[in-house]
Amino acid sequence: MTDTARAVADAGVESRPRIVAALIRITGDWTLAEDCAQEALALALERWPKDGVPANPGGWLMTVARNRAVDVLRRATVERRKLEELAMLASTEPEEVPAVDDRLRLIFTCCHPALALEARVALTLRTIAGVPAADIARTFLVTESTMTRRLTRAKAKIATAGIPYRVPTGAALTERLPGVLAVLYLLFTRGYDTEGEPAFAEEAIRLARLLRALMPGEPEVSGLLALFLLQHSRRAARRDADGNLLTLDQQDRGRWDHAAIGEAVALLPAQPGPYALQARIAACHVASPSDWPTAATLYDELYGLLPTPVIALNRAVAHGYAHGAASGLVLLAEARAGGALDAYPYVLAVEADLTARAGDVERAVSLFERAAAAAPTEPERRALLTRAEDLTR
Structure with missing residues (x-):
């Protein structure tokens, strides 16, 4: 990524929520606000490599997005009040816009x-x-x-x-x-x-x-x-x-x-x-x-x-x-009472670990293998099978 592209990306992360929030507050149009912010970033990628990164990137993006919104609303002949409010958005310092309130x-x-x-x-x-x-x-x-x-x-x-x-x-x-x-x-x-x-x-x-x-x-x-x-x-x-x-x-x-x-x-x-x-x-x-x-x-x-x-x-x-595996197994039994955890994929893994540390290796190996079969992802399945294999060595 070039330095200019990085500057655009950084400005987008910082300024995009401010711009979208301000435009939504004024226009009430979520899609328009998002589109105008995106178009401002696209224009920055086109202009900044030639013109240089502006001294106030956020203000530049706010101005472009605001002007784009004004153009769209004018073509749609939307009420004058919204156009007037858009025109009041500061084009220099983003802090002059009630951005904090808007983002919240x-x-x-x-x-x-x-x-x-x-x-x-x-x-x-x-x-x-x-x-x-x-x-x-x-x-x-x-x-x-x-x-x-x-x-x-x-x-x-x-x-x-x-x-x-x-x-x-x-x-x-x-x-x-x-x-x-x-x-x-x-x-x-x-x-x-x-x-x-x-x-x-x-x-x-x-x-x-x-x-x-x-x-x-x-x-x-x-x-x-x-x-x-x-x-x-x-x-x-x-x-x-x-x-x-x-x-x-x-x-x-x-x-x-x-x-x-x-x-x-x-x-x-x-x-x-x-x-x-x-x-x-x-x-x-x-x-x-x-x-x-x-x-x-x-x-x-x-x-x-x-x-x-x-x-x-x-x-x-x-x-x-x-406090020891026995204490954990008692609380595990209480947690499982009523069946609320029956479908939770990690219960067997917890029981297997506690059982292994309690010294019941044979049962722990079986539980780890059952836990692996219920694991939601392949890396977790492999990790559980490895635990079972380690106990048998």
Whole structure:
């Protein structure tokens, strides 16, 4: 990538959400806003190599996008008020535009609970992050045309259902924020999973940074960002040279991103919210060996706030490492009671690991083999079969 192309890409990452959000606020037309922002970036790729990168790239892009929107609206003979508001958008310093408010409005609108969760994730990727529909379609395992239709329906629902383009206040903000964070968490997970798109995890981190800049007083926002940074810091060390998955204790900690870890630890909030607790649990693994007793205590606290089956499963793992395999197996049995985890693909792997450490090798080998058969990805299947083979040596 040339220096100019890099400058365009960097300006797009920083300025695109501002431009799209401002144009949506004024025009109410999501597609127009996205198209104008994209056309501004395309023109930058054409002009900047010849004219040089402008002193204020964001202002340049805002001006071009605004002018393009004005041209389109004039041809459509839209009401004069919108044209006047567009003309007032500053063409020099982006900070003169109410960009912070607009970006926050855009995030909360994309993540509105009236939309299905997958639609919220897809709309966030497309509208705020500018991810092409084809790339979003790939992660949702659908065709590009199907994803385009879903995005169109989501935008239409925002218009027809009268979903307000604003940030809620007071109690409504407290109620809505967890939903916004859940969208970012799902986006990160889709990028961090074994076969996920790394760019999606990186985009979730970028959006979490943006949200924290816009809402610096919200501890759960800081907790979510810290959690993302801690998890993502280990990405490079998760596989060996042959592409095989490595457990935490097998990873080369020298390959971890220690700058990200340091940033995350500094962000950890003291308040015991769900994301803050998960971040503090992730921080227990920064030390070598991992601080399992603290992790188990934090999982107890987290389970008290969110008594979900998956958290119960992870709590069993933490107690198994902190207080012995027998303790973990007892909590695992409790987590499985009622069948809520019957279809969860990682239950057998947890049971196999705890059983192996309890000394029942024969049963552990059988469980690892069954877990491998249920594994959702090939790298996970190979890792589980390797664990079974290691026990028989």
